[in-house]
Amino acid sequence: xxxxxxxxxxxxxxxxxxxxxxxxxxxxxxxxxxxxxxxxxxxxxxxxxxxxxxxxxxxxxxxxxxxxxxxxxxxxxxxxxxxxxxxxxxxxxxxxxxxxxxxxxxxxxxxxxxxxxxxxxxxxxxxxxxxxxxxxxxxxxxxxxxxxxxxxxxxxxxxxxxxxxxxxxxxxxxxxxxxxxxxxxxxxxxxxxxxxxxxxxxxxxxxxxxxxxxxxxxxxxxxxxxxxxxxxxxxxxxxxxxxxxxxxxx
Amino acid sequence: xxxxxxxxxxxxxxxxxxxxxxxxxxxxxxxxxxxxxxxxxxxxxxxxxxxxxxxxxxxxxxxxxxxxxxxxxxxxxxxxxxxxxxxxxxxxxxxxxxxxxxxxxxxxxxxxxxxxxxxxxxxxxxxxxxxxxxxxxxxxxxxxxxxxxxxxxxxxxxxxxxxxxxxxxxxxxxxxxxxxxxxxxxxxxxxxxxxxxxxxxxxxxxxxxxxxxxxxxxxxxxxxxxxxxxxxxxxxxxxxxxxxxxxxxxxxxxxxxxxxxxxxxxxxxxxxxxxxxxxxxxxxxxxxxxxxxxxxxxxxxxxxxxxxxxxxxxxxxxxxxxxxxxxxxxxxxxxxxxxxxxxxxxxxxxxxxxxxxxxxxxxxxxxxxxxxxxxxxxxxxxxxxxxxxxxxxxxx
Amino acid sequence: xxxxxxxxxxxxxxxxxxxxxxxxxxxxxxxxxxxxxxxxxxxxxxxxxxxxxxxxxxxxxxxxxxxxxxxxxxxxxxxxxxxxxxxxxxxxxxxxxxxxxxxxxxxxxxxxxxxxxxxxxxxxxxx
Numbered sequence: 044x045x046x047x048x049x050x051x052x053x054x055x056x057x058x059x060x061x062x063x064x065x066x067x068x069x070x071x072x073x074x075x076x077x078x079x080x081x082x083x084x085x086x087x088x089x090x091x092x093x094x095x096x097x098x099x100x101x102x103x104x105x106x107x108x109x110x111x112x113x114x115x116x117x118x119x120x121x122x123x124x125x126x127x128x129x130x131x132x133x134x135x136x137x138x139x140x141x142x143x144x145x146x147x148x149x150x151x152x153x154x155x156x157x158x159x160x161x162x163x164x165x166x167x168x169x170x171x172x173x174x175x176x177x178x179x180x181x182x183x184x185x186x187x188x189x190x191x192x193x194x195x196x197x198x199x200x201x202x203x204x205x206x207x208x209x210x211x212x213x214x215x216x217x218x219x220x221x222x223x224x225x226x227x228x229x230x231x232x233x234x235x236x237x238x239x240x241x242x243x244x245x246x247x248x249x250x251x252x253x254x255x256x257x258x259x260x261x262x263x264x265x266x267x268x269x270x271x272x273x274x275x276x277x278x279x280x281x282x283x284x285x286x287x288x289x290x291x292x293x
Numbered sequence: 294x295x296x297x298x299x300x301x302x303x304x305x306x307x308x309x310x311x312x313x314x315x316x317x318x319x320x321x322x323x324x325x326x327x328x329x330x331x332x333x334x335x336x337x338x339x340x341x342x343x344x345x346x347x348x349x350x351x352x353x354x355x356x357x358x359x360x361x362x363x364x365x366x367x368x369x370x371x372x373x374x375x376x377x378x379x380x381x382x383x384x385x386x387x388x389x390x391x392x393x394x395x396x397x398x399x400x401x402x403x404x405x406x407x408x409x410x411x412x413x414x415x416x417x418x419x420x421x422x423x424x425x426x427x428x429x430x431x432x433x434x435x436x437x438x439x440x441x442x443x444x445x446x447x448x449x450x451x452x453x454x455x456x457x458x459x460x461x462x463x464x465x466x467x468x469x470x471x472x473x474x475x476x477x478x479x480x481x482x483x484x485x486x487x488x489x490x491x492x493x494x495x496x497x498x499x500x501x502x503x504x505x506x507x508x509x510x511x512x513x514x515x516x517x518x519x520x521x522x523x524x525x526x527x528x529x530x531x532x533x534x535x536x537x538x539x540x541x542x543x544x545x546x547x548x549x550x551x552x553x554x555x556x557x558x559x560x561x562x563x564x565x566x567x568x569x570x571x572x573x574x575x576x577x578x579x580x581x582x583x584x585x586x587x588x589x590x591x592x593x594x595x596x597x598x599x600x601x602x603x604x605x606x607x608x609x610x611x612x613x614x615x616x617x618x619x620x621x622x623x624x625x626x627x628x629x630x631x632x633x634x635x636x637x638x639x640x641x642x643x644x645x646x647x648x649x650x651x652x653x654x655x656x657x658x659x660x661x662x663x664x665x666x667x668x669x670x671x672x673x674x675x676x677x678x679x680x681x682x683x684x685x686x687x688x689x
Numbered sequence: 690x691x692x693x694x695x696x697x698x699x700x701x702x703x704x705x706x707x708x709x710x711x712x713x714x715x716x717x718x719x720x721x722x723x724x725x726x727x728x729x730x731x732x733x734x735x736x737x738x739x740x741x742x743x744x745x746x747x748x749x750x751x752x753x754x755x756x757x758x759x760x761x762x763x764x765x766x767x768x769x770x771x772x773x774x775x776x777x778x779x780x781x782x783x784x785x786x787x788x789x790x791x792x793x794x795x796x797x798x799x800x801x802x803x804x805x806x807x808x809x810x811x812x813x814x815x816x
Contacts, residue, residue: 120336122336123639123640123641124341124342124343124641124646124647125336125341125342126342126639126640127342128342128639128640131638131639131640131642132638132639133630133636133637133638133642134636134637134638135631135634135635135636135637136634136635137633137634137635138633138634138635139633150630150638150642159477159478159479162418162420162421163418163420163421163422163423163476163477164418164421164423165413165416165418165421165423165424165427166409166412166413166415166416166418166424167416167417167418170761172761172762172763173762173763174763176763178760178761180760180761181801182756182760183409183412183416184405184406184409185404185405185406185407185409185412185413186404186405186406187400187403187404187405187423188345188346188405189421189422189423189473191342191345192345192346192477192480192483192624193477193479194479195479195628196628196630197628197630197640197642199342200342201335201340201342201345201405202405203334203335203336203340203341203342204334204335204336205334208799208800208801208802208803208804209803209805209806211803214772214803215772215803216803217801217802217803218801218803219801220797220800220801221334221335221405222331222334222335222404222405222406223405223406224405231763232765235763235765236765278630278631279479279629279630279632282478282479293631
């Protein structure tokens with residue numbers, strides 16, 4: 044057979060057209076929805092957020108993690124590869140200049156303003172509540188795990204074993220069944236009744252008290268003031284996801 | 294030009310029922326292993342919280358690719374004027390349908406909650422490639438079916454129109470599949486605009502390889518005559534597609550390797566990634582692409598059925614390896630929470646994760662191929678899919 | 690041959706069609722339970738959050754509506770919450786399950802939401 048030039052071109056053009064139309068159309072929908080947002084710097088006002096002072100975070104303190112596991116009935120699978128983490132302590136050291144001591148910070152879901160996890164969810168099981176909390180609707184999650192691949196912060200875990208609700212510690216929080224993805228929800232059941240998340244409460248009670256939770260309210264002395272001070276920073280701000288958890292002192 | 298006659302196969306021989314039994318058993322493996330995973334939990338697979346997508350997704354992507362590739366081949370005669378491939382257009386379209394069905398099975402049965410099958414159709418998230426693909430895949434299955442119907446009823450013009458739209462949709466479907474990974478901007482090895490076109494190139498080459506093997510196998514087993522020249526020209530086509538695949542791999546990795554922020558990721562894939570590096574150089578580049586390409590483009594070995602078959606098999610497996618290299622290593626590499634810091638945690642942050650394929654995933658993958666083969670041998674008995682003979686006809 | 694195949698196909702089709710009935714009669718045991726209409730037991734007497742008759746027919750819709758509102762809209766009505774049910778209907782086995790078993794349905798609520806099978810002892814201990 045001879046693939047002559049005309050046929051080859053015809054094939055090439057059809058392929059190229061299909062390749063471009065597809066992704067281009069979908070990508071455009073992202074950009075256009077961004078353009079529709081009011082172009083202002085107050086998109087976080089009245090959204091829940093957190094500021095964490097790392098200088099108060101001791102590397103050997105684990106109180107926020109323990110409190111979270113207890114409050115949210117997080118099962119223990121005793122396998123580091125399968126274990127579920129809503130919040131974890133990340134220890135870090137400078138890579139390019141010598142740093143004698145290791146420092147640490149608690150990392151959880153950062154409840155991004157532009158969450159990649161919610162964007163990729165095919166059934167809108169992951170969604171953003173009006174007050175800015177990114178939630179997983181476990182009644183709807185199909186367990187495709189696309190969100191885990193898309194999350195830049197490794198905030199999500201898949202429930203890979205069956206969990207028995209009879210063994211749960213906190214009767215007010217349901218356990219999650221095998222086959223769904225779960226993550227930190229800022230203890231939504233607590234903040235809806237006016238309490239702080241369990242990790243923040245534990246940090247003030249047993250830890251260094253570096254975690255501060257609240258809304259980005261304009262007339263407030265809370266977290267917005269710290270963020271305005273300029274010392275607070277987000278993790279991987281370069282990705283443009285705009286996390287609502289800020290760190291001071293990295 | 295003589296009109297091609299299509300007949301059903303007799304399908305009453307011992308060999309047929311033997312094959313029927315074997316492929317039927319293999320086809321049962323897929324739902325059975327999925328049931329096993331569903332009943333026990335996903336911890337029985339090699340997939341973990343570090344590597345959430347494993348072999349089932351690799352197989353799904355591979356099967357979608359082969360489906361798109363064989364559909365393009367099916368439309369070769371009506372859309373691209375390659376009349377000599379006309380005898381194969383029915384069986385290629387049939388394979389396209391069977392492969393996409395197996396691919397959908399692979400994806401859906403891999404979900405944590407396959408019982409929520411209908412939810413992607415109730416809810417729609419236009420930003421999610423999965424959500425868009427759910428629509429594209431179903432449309433694709435439907436259109437392939439109508440196209441096949443048109444071919445059975447000799448609807449000249451309509452057939453051509455359907456062929457063009459089916460090829461267009463096949464390209465769209467596979468671009469969408471590539472975009473599932475290409476749009477993931479947080480992982481350096483995924484995020485690439487080249488992933489969609491590269492997926493299509495690999496789809497075409499693996500689709501052609503699969504057609505070579507299927508044509509040779511079915512014609513031999515049913516005692517029908519196929520002109521060896523047809524096989525050789527398919528092989529040559531495969532060689533051209535492989536060159537395109539190689540080109541995409543070259544450009545993609547070179548572009549990535551240029552940026553310092555990607556040094557770690559690229560050197561992991563190309564130099565110090567252990568089994569992934571070996572798979573890349575030996576499995577994919579050597580055995581999967583370059584050797585089969587040299588075989589089919591060499592005038593001597595390209596005119597030997599044995600060599601062409603070997604090349605087709607190597608390429609077929611090479612593209613599975615290609616999909617594996619696209620899907621797995623980006624998840625194995627740790628996410629950079631702080632690009633300038635070394636990190637550790639109880640959640641294995643900052644560490645290279647491990648993914649070990651489990652036995653049940655292998656059964657699952659073999660089962661998916663069994664589904665395709667079982668469907669194929671059942672359908673060629675029920676409908677006249679195969680031509681009585683396939684001659685090489687010189688172009689006018 | 691073809692007539693035989695047709696008859697077999699029709700029979701197979703009807704077997705598949707009636708599969709739910711066959712399955713339920715085998716698993717639930719229609720013959721055993723047909724005579725014994727379930728009598729859900731309730732220890733604590735008093736008024737429910739809605740009319741009893743309305744609840745009998747619509748409790749599942751109420752739960753689902755509350756679920757959408759709570760999870761997706763963040764509207765929490767303590768009275769309607771699924772956790773509030775157990776404050777009166779404390780014995781799941783003798784209340785919820787008695788009817789659900791009879792009609793052969795298995796709601797998935799208690800796979801995750803915590804509602805002990807026999808009374809609220811565990812919850813009371815938690816304080």
